[in-house]
Amino acid sequence: MTIKPKYKTKQREMLVSYLSSVTGQHITAGDVLEYFKEQGVSIGQATIYRQLESLVDEGVINKYIIDANSPACFEYVGEETHGGAAVCFHCKCSNCGKLLHLHCEELMEIQNHLSKEHGFVLDPKRTVFYGICEDCGKNGNESDRS
Amino acid sequence: MTIKPKYKTKQREMLVSYLSSVTGQHITAGDVLEYFKEQGVSIGQATIYRQLESLVDEGVINKYIIDANSPACFEYVGEETHGGAAVCFHCKCSNCGKLLHLHCEELMEIQNHLSKEHGFVLDPKRTVFYGICEDCGKNGNESDRS
């Protein structure tokens, strides 16, 4: 099951604080651990993982799965994003790791389509499109990995 | 790097044979192991993983990554399937964990759209749509998790 946090612990606050300070970046659990270690702050990894999971459930952060053998990464999206306002789709480049945020009407049609034709209510927060971005497609750099 | 098989071993033949016998299904490495164990056939797991990797490279099978903590799954697409035929999209229900695979023309439009308007070449093998499936939407069972 998932933890529904009710207490405001300093570990949680520090975590959210850190994540929000790197908005727009992809942070792995390992990154978080490393960051706090560098800061001389001690937070158990179990706590990190548990809080990250909670925060994903709460919609405060998003979780992205790049590859089966890469660690999951997280991105701060804010604590008050509710009214379904700025719907935003994510595209992640499997080659360079770049993340695009698209605010696109046409993509929203797939929500309608999935919903009407397949009875499936898509959650854009949880869904990430994986593929190859423009730059990597042109240059064909097979080299660098995210 | 990846193994480019040159020898025709019986392990490889049995593996391909099994995978092609369950075309249209999602098979994990564990499923394969279990299958051969049930058959009383002995194939090392290292071989399974190595051959699966090769077969993916060769395009004989596809590999799907549903979730960070689920095993990768594989699907036979044939040894001669080249023209990018049977493209299949995956929808994962965040509530019950059910996995749907859709062979849908309209969804393929989003590939065109992403490609033309955003220069992003979508990889349907890696992309999974998350949301709530029809059944869970109706019943509103918030209970079970994947």
Add this chain to the structure above:
DNA sequence: ATAATTGCAAACACTTTGCACCTGT
């Protein structure tokens, strides 16, 4: 007071790898 959260260490699941032996060509 007491329920939630922490942190350690051990457990986990899936996958990869080192290396000696076997097999296909």
Add this chain to the structure above:
DNA sequence: ACAGGTGCAAAGTGTTTGCAATTAT
């Protein structure tokens, strides 16, 4: 003969869990 493949068992990675101690309410 010899490159390539196999299989065991061990190592890895990233993540989760049991449980006693700690902390927020």
